[in-house]
Amino acid sequence: MSVIHIALVQGEQIQHNPEAALKKGMEYCAKAKSMGADIVLFPEMWNIGYAPPFENAFDFPDESGHDKEILDWFNMAVDENSHFISSFKNCARELELCIAITFLKKGAFKPYNSLSVIDYTGKTVLDYSKVHTCDFSMEKFCEKGNRFDVACLNTAKGSVKVGAMICFDREFPESARTLALKGAEIILIPNCCPIDDNRKSQLKTRAFENMTAVAMANYAGKTLGHSMAFDAMAYDENGVSRNMLLVELAHEEGIAMASVDLDALRGYRRREVWGGKYRRPDAYIC
Numbered sequence: 001m002s003v004i005h006i007a008l009v010q011g012e013q014i015q016h017n018p019e020a021a022l023k024k025g026m027e028y029c030a031k032a033k034s035m036g037a038d039i040v041l042f043p044e045m046w047n048i049g050y051a052p053p054f055e056n057a058f059d060f061p062d063e064s065g066h067d068k069e070i071l072d073w074f075n076m077a078v079d080e081n082s083h084f085i086s087s088f089k090n091c092a093r094e095l096e097l098c099i100a101i102t103f104l105k106k107g108a109f110k111p112y113n114s115l116s117v118i119d120y121t122g123k124t125v126l127d128y129s130k131v132h133t134c135d136f137s138m139e140k141f142c143e144k145g146n147r148f149d150v151a152c153l154n155t156a157k158g159s160v161k162v163g164a165m166i167c168f169d170r171e172f173p174e175s176a177r178t179l180a181l182k183g184a185e186i187i188l189i190p191n192c193c194p195i196d197d198n199r200k201s202q203l204k205t206r207a208f209e210n211m212t213a214v215a216m217a218n219y220a221g222k223t224l225g226h227s228m229a230f231d232a233m234a235y236d237e238n239g240v241s242r243n244m245l246l247v248e249l250a251h252e253e254g255i256a257m258a259s260v261d262l263d264a265l266r267g268y269r270r271r272e273v274w275g276g277k278y279r280r281p282d283a284y285i286c
Contacts, residue, residue: 002263007032007040008217008227008256010249015049029091038155039098041217047103048076050192077104077111093122096156102190110143115164119154126151130166150182161185180210181276189216195226207232211275213260225251229258233268
């Protein structure tokens, strides 16, 4: 396998309507497959949209009096055996397409903001929950994930090592660095927030400093959009600087296709000096 194609779904948010989100998700998967995708990546919390049960968690420092709104939101959480996730597993198997689907996931006490990465046979190979939850928002009612893992994702073309981080995780360099140290070649990033030049530069930096391709899918919208991907190869074989940006949408709904040349990326990682090659963790003690 040389080139792997990642479809970045930049869809409109479908809030609190899992069946409609499922139907639209199936349509996106079929469309992505027809475009030649090997992997399809959805924005953050696709099953219900990234929408709070009320406007701002800071408005309600005491949860009393708002139990119904919170409980209704909790009740929209699903697990791996749900119709929602099972449908995407069946879709992956039927289309021979890897699917990175996002959802509010059931927890023992509180739900998680989660991502399941499903291989082309319909098997979940990576189950990730957001570590850096936005506790200044509705996510103070979410359980936190506690680790960053990397999985070998089997596509119809071959395998690639993938990791994941969700939205606010992107703000912390440790997230991408941990995934890179664990061998990630591509980092998948479901997102729901405005993307400006600073955050675009942030994504580019994560790719550059870790020699890891990054692919981010955001919701469509006037203040959102800009789904994009970088391939990490900052210089060509002659040492000449090159543009790492593979694709970027504007604000409209659609699918962006990011094509990552894995053979070239792997060669670049072998010959260049970034990532974990010359780290000095003994000197990083606070």
